[in-house]
Amino acid sequence: MDYITIKLPFNANGDVAKELLSTAWWFKIAAHRVLALAKRLQFLPGNKVGWVSVFREVAYGVVPNRRYADGAVTLVMGIYESCRALGVDFRGVELSGWLMFQQSELEYPAKSITLKQNHEFHVTTVRFDGLIGRVVVRPTVPKNYGELLNAILTGRVEYMGRVVIRDYGVRNNQLWVRGEVHMTVPLDIYYEHMARYRRNNGKLIGGVDVNTDRINLAIINDDGELIDHRTFWFSEVTARGFPKHKAWSLIGMRIHELLDYAYHHGVKTLFLENPEVLGRLRLIWVRNGDRKHGSYNHKVTIFRSTITERIALKAPLYGIETKYVNPRGTTNSTEHDEIMKKYGLDRHRASAYLIALKGIKHQ
Structure with missing residues (x-):
């Protein structure tokens, strides 16, 4: 089955912004740890199951959420596979300045980045002190995407979530972040509910x-x-x-x-x-x-x-x-x-x- 990722922008401040930002930092550190270890190994696994088996413990030691830990492992695995396809030396790559965190599997409902009925997302976080939290993110949802999200909820369609931090700063002594919630959903569901024209009689x-x-x-x-x-x-x-x-x-x-x-x-x-x-x-x-x-x-x-x-x-x-x-x-x-x-x-x-x-x- 083919999938597509939709992007829903959001703004957050205060404690919500702090927990989202801390989760992204922990996730990034976990990805760096996995990447560093993978570079040292002579032989790397040939599939996702193998990668998770080898590296989950390393990632989980940094970001104590199984889904995020697997997400960090999967991210590094994707880099490795792309390097092989491109003929690039995997040991010479470095992660750039992104801030994000993601799950690694499709499920309904997605446990760590959970879509709710009112189109808000309940997101599991890892605070700066390492404790687990939960915040609510309310992205901007266009009307056509709203219909798609409703179809996912009513049809109990499996999806995968990701939170990307695009920018952050301090305003009026309060932390703020600007970001996006990404949802990976089946392509056929996307086409069914997003089609602009149902018929095409052109020749x-x-x-x-x-x-x-x-x-x-x-x-x-x-x-x-x-x-x-x-x-x-x-x-x-x-x-x-x-x-x-x-x-x-x-x-x-x-x-x-x-x-x-x-x-x-x-x-x-x-x-x-x-x-x-x-x-x-x-x-x-x-x-x-x-x-x-x-x-x-x-x-x-x-x-x-x-x-x-x-x-x-x-x-x-x-x-x-x-x-x-x-x-x-x-x-x-x-x-x-x-x-x-x-x-x-x-x-x-x-x-x-x-x-x-x-x-x-x-x-």
Whole structure:
């Protein structure tokens, strides 16, 4: 079964903020301990059960909550597996400055980060003195997400929780934190309750070319004739220092604009470049000194692949089917140059057209 993680922002202050922050610090220390031990071992387990068996005691000695301890172990295991897939030396990685804590398994109800009827979350905490506590977090829940949360409660659907601290400080002599509650839920439940359009009677094909500052859409018919094309810009996010959270919010808006435009212009199937199989670091919390050279291209590849994945994830909400094509030849080729001249397209829109054309040829 496939899953998706939704994010619900919250603000907290006072004792609630203090307990959330302390739990995140203990969790981070636990992850560091597990990482340090894992680097020293010559052989590491091949699955989650093995990792938990070897490292749970170490993590639990720092964060005395079994679910959070397993969550720290699972996080480090994910880093190790990503490093193997990327060909990166696991012993050379370091954890960056994140603050969060999570469970490691799906359950209903999730015991440590528990969804309640009024869309608040009862969160188990580990205080700075090491004692266990429990606080209530009330995130901002959009109306459409509210329907999804209700479905999870009434259907007793298993989910997994995570709390991420984005920022913290002191205001009027009182500690505050800004963060997000993350819920990992089954993808089919998400589609069932979040769909914007239940039916799609379109017959056209779309091709999408993703870049660091725009998404290009080309629409063609079954004969390969170009019907329409459009560019959805988010060039602001390339500015140095542009906030990451704001950037992804803006990109998310453009993705929905793209899909809404495609739906209302008769697109039934959307072809995307197949994201390179990077085994990439899905939690961008790992820094590695060995990747200083060529890191820009690495980041760009991950950035583009992430946008492509998000388009594929959101497309079913519009009744649009997505398929992947091999991107080879869609950017630099004789055919690409000919299409630019024939239709008066820039190179990115021509790439989108070629992706769509490649899609119908390989169906």
